[in-house]
Amino acid sequence: MTIQVGDTLPSITLKYSLPNKHDENACAIPQTLNTTEFFKGKKAVIFAVPGAFTPTCSSNHLPSFIEHYSDLKEKGVDIIACLATNVMYAWGKDQGVGDQILMLSDGNGEFCDALGLTQDLTKAVMGAKRAQRFALLVDDLRVAYVGVETGPGVGPSGPEAVLSHL
Template sequence: MTQIQVGDTLPIVVLKYCPYDPALENACGIPQVFDLNSLKGKKAVIFGVPGAFTPTCNNQHLPEFRQKYDEFVKKGVDQIICLSTGDAFVMDAWGKWTKSNDKIILASDGNGEFVKATGLDQDLSKMGMGSIRSKRFALVADDLKVTYIGVETSPGVSVSGADAVLAHL
């Protein structure tokens, strides 16, 4: 699959997530459908991580977006979504752990449908993480059209980080 580019339309796939519920502090909710078609007419940032709780994802990538949430809103972003191929329960637990609350949807692409459809998948089986994992990336979609895409080609966070995305809004 060719990697998604600026000007392309997001594939309409169904992700799963557990909506933020402060009453479920020590338990996961029931996964709900998150249809990317719900982003029609909205400006969204989607960033992908290889795995929840992994060092760079947990200590740098997600926290930057959470800390700069208000800056994204001021620039017209309606929705921020963190995507991983982990299951919805793991993503929910990670959201609680990082106190992302209702600011960022931590969505599961458990079958890798989004990352495969966009060419943003990678095989991390040599690291024991499975053959379908998300690359580290960030994209901006305005009314489902990609206006920015940054995909990391080496370890760390640069073109997929919050500052890089904010600079392109």
């Protein structure tokens, strides 16, 4: 079953990474966060991409959220998070997200499974468990908007769609 407006965000542990302050060329330092603890009391946009470093994700989806960062913040969004089932730190660094967008890894697809928003991209040689392209607007753990793409490109999962629901 797919998550719906009014549902509570599932409680799952996700990963993100912090830069190694002692050596910027060294591997990033993995961190964990529990979605319930982290998003409680906050207004957040969580958008998901099928894969880091993929064409639409790199040329459109993530850059559009960087471009609309100020607009989302002005509307009261506390956190903007990008999620995929890969390791996300290097892609975020490559895309220049800085501290604007939290790059979350759902490595086993548990969060996307709990949302009912996974897809099998084996035919595209990307693996059997990938995130669908989607965006959620969450306010104190309650889902206020769900935008899931049904075809190629970025529409309901983009920042313009999210902004129209704030």
